[in-house]
Amino acid sequence: MIDFLAGAATVGYCVAAVFFLRFWRKTADRLFLAFAAAFLLLAVNQVLAAVLEFGDERTPYVYTLRVLGFLLILWAIIDKNVSGRRKNPD
Amino acid sequence: MEDADFSDDFCRFLQTTIPAVDAAELLLLLRRTPDRSWEVAGLTAELRPSVPIPDADAARYLETFQARGLLAVEDDRRMRYRPATDELRMYGDMLALAYKERPVTLIRMIYALRDSRIQTFADAFKLRRG
């Protein structure tokens, strides 16, 4: 069951990442690129966490990928707010 | 109002509330008949044959209008046009005016804004209102 949930979440993250990439191409807004990369990291994290056995001492390191993903999002939000206002495309 | 103008605020209204030209037709029909309460099927029947909207689409548009505060829903789930704020009423009036005076621009605008709908996601991360 756990493996199923992990698999489903991984696929979900990947699909979300692809959507974010499309939105980035459509709008040229860097925020979407950062979100795409972040969700990809979440997917990789999920795969690696599933591969390692429970209690494996490397597990916490795998989760730094996840933390990295969220730091990327944090950076994107900051970037959105300091890089000046973008007008909506007409 | 002297000019059918596409202000930023009005465009934001279009972007969040009017996902298609059919939705504009639907809202304008409701706006023309503020004293009448409607069911979904009645609205789509009224708009046929010039504007054929599948009931499922109409129901989705109406749900959006309702969430936005443009409609009053009565006990028997019938709906009538009753904007919750003066601002919303003004946007409804602007839509009617644009539809009458600059229909081509309006249609182009609705589809252009729909394509940039996802932009609202990115804009949500602006701390100050853009």
Next chain:
Amino acid sequence: MDMFKVVLYLLAALTSIACMVLLFRGYARSGARLLLWSALCFVGLSVNNVLLFFDFVIFPTQVDLRPWRLVAALAGVLFLLYAFIWEAE
């Protein structure tokens, strides 16, 4: 090292909570349901990150919250995909 870990995991949790708040705020302002569903996604991811924080930082050996973390993450990502498929196109 441990302090560093605490800060990192905390930052991840706070970031997801910030996303959630900003998206809810955006929904309240614009009424765009895309933002509502996206905000719900970040509710799931926030729960996931908070649990992760407890799992690895506070009680690294005592508990395994993995099933709950996965359920929260999966629910979150499903909300997001629903939003993208039905509201963004």
